[in-house]
Amino acid sequence: MGKEGKEKNSGLSGSFVTGAVAMVFLVIGYQTALFVHSAAVTRIAANRDCPDTVFVYREEKAGAAVANKIESSVVERRNASHSPRAAAVRSSVPFRSIENFRFDPNTVSEEDLCRLGFSPKQARSIANYRAKGGRFRRKGDFAKSFVVSDSIYRRLEPYIDIPLIDVNTADSAAFDSLPGIGGWFASRIVSHRKSLGGYSHLEQLMDIKGLDRDKFEGLRDLVTISEENMTPYPIWTLPADSLKRHPYVGNYETACAIVLYRENNPPERCTVEALESSGIISGENALKLARCRLVPP
Numbered sequence: 001m002g003k004e005g006k007e008k009n010s011g012l013s014g015s016f017v018t019g020a021v022a023m024v025f026l027v028i029g030y031q032t033a034l035f036v037h038s039a040a041v042t043r044i045a046a047n048r049d050c051p052d053t054v055f056v057y058r059e060e061k062a063g064a065a066v067a068n069k070i071e072s073s074v075v076e077r078r079n080a081s082h083s084p085r086a087a088a089v090r091s092s093v094p095f096r097s098i099e100n101f102r103f104d105p106n107t108v109s110e111e112d113l114c115r116l117g118f119s120p121k122q123a124r125s126i127a128n129y130r131a132k133g134g135r136f137r138r139k140g141d142f143a144k145s146f147v148v149s150d151s152i153y154r155r156l157e158p159y160i161d162i163p164l165i166d167v168n169t170a171d172s173a174a175f176d177s178l179p180g181i182g183g184w185f186a187s188r189i190v191s192h193r194k195s196l197g198g199y200s201h202l203e204q205l206m207d208i209k210g211l212d213r214d215k216f217e218g219l220r221d222l223v224t225i226s227e228e229n230m231t232p233y234p235i236w237t238l239p240a241d242s243l244k245r246h247p248y249v250g251n252y253e254t255a256c257a258i259v260l261y262r263e264n265n266p267p268e269r270c271t272v273e274a275l276e277s278s279g280i281i282s283g284e285n286a287l288k289l290a291r292c293r294l295v296p297p
Contacts, residue, residue: 102161105136116156122147135177136162137222164224167199168231178219185211195247198231200293207247207288235289236262236270236297248289254281262297270297 098117105126108116113123125147136142139160143153165174167189175186188208193199202223206216235243235258243255257280262270272294276286 100155100159102159104161104163105142106130106162117152118147137177137179138162165222166226166229167202167205167223168193168225168229178222180215180218192247195245196292197233197246198229198293199225200230200233201225201291203291204288230293232293232295234295236267236295248285248292249281250285267297 099115101116103112103116110120110123110127113126114120118126126145129145136145139157139162142148142160143150143157165178167175172183172186172190175181175189176183178186181189185208188211189205192204192208196204199205202220202225203216205211205223206213233246235246240252240255240259243249243258244252249255249258258275261275261278261280265274272281272286272290275281275289276283281289
């Protein structure tokens with residue numbers, strides 16, 4: 001073989017080596033890119049699974065008996081804002097594990113629903129139901145959702161925490177969400193609260209015309225009166241113009257009689273029973289007034 005042929009073969013061999021080296025670097029670069037991408041996705045998912053900040057509020061709730069306080073914790077998880085690309089990754093990567101924590105199905109985020117074991121599609125369905133005005137009043141209402149399986153509900157039932165509506169602090173919109181209570185009854189509950197100076201016990205709701213026993217029993221387990229939101233009524237210090245507005249006093253003449261009685265009797269004789277025995281208030285109103293929280297004379 002001549003010199004010219006050897007140089008030609010040598011040139012082909014050099015091109016091949018150069019191409020092979022380039023291919024090696026290309027493969028290494030591709031694998032590095034995959035590794036970096038995988039690491040980035042893992043990091044984003046890890047940050048999502050462990051939120052930036054977790055707030056745990058401990059609060060005291062009053063049960064149906066009012067005096068029995070129940071302590072509960074409300075968990076609120078917050079993540080910082082993220083770019084659209086990061087948000088897309090966060091929503092596409094499955095959660096690493098399923099958690100159990102206290103939650104309100106009416107306010108829990110889609111992300112926390114996924115953390116509780118729901119798929120993104122199921123979580124979105126629950127959020128859409130709420131966005132259209134749907135509300136879970138009781139734990140059983142959440143169980144009836146078509147995306148909540150029996151097995152998931154059995155696991156989550158102890159952690160469902162739907163706050164009761166405090167009749168001394170709620171507004172008309174909150175009362176309107178109760179079963180059997182529309183806008184008219186909601187406004188009447190608020191106005192009756194103002195007349196009473198605050199509710200002392202739940203049965204006072206039945207003083208409202210049309211709110212009978214059946215309607216009351218339908219919402220009884222959804223409302224409460226917290227001890228800290230109960231304001232004693234100052235019957236022994238209010239002037240007659242204010243006393244007459246109380247439903248269990250009822251008129252100006254009775255209010256004046258109460259003022260006259262307390263001005264002419266020592267504090268120890270200022271009792272609801274004494275007002276009844278003196279003929280100032282009726283037996284029915286005395287019974288109702290005796291159940292009210294009153295400021296001592």
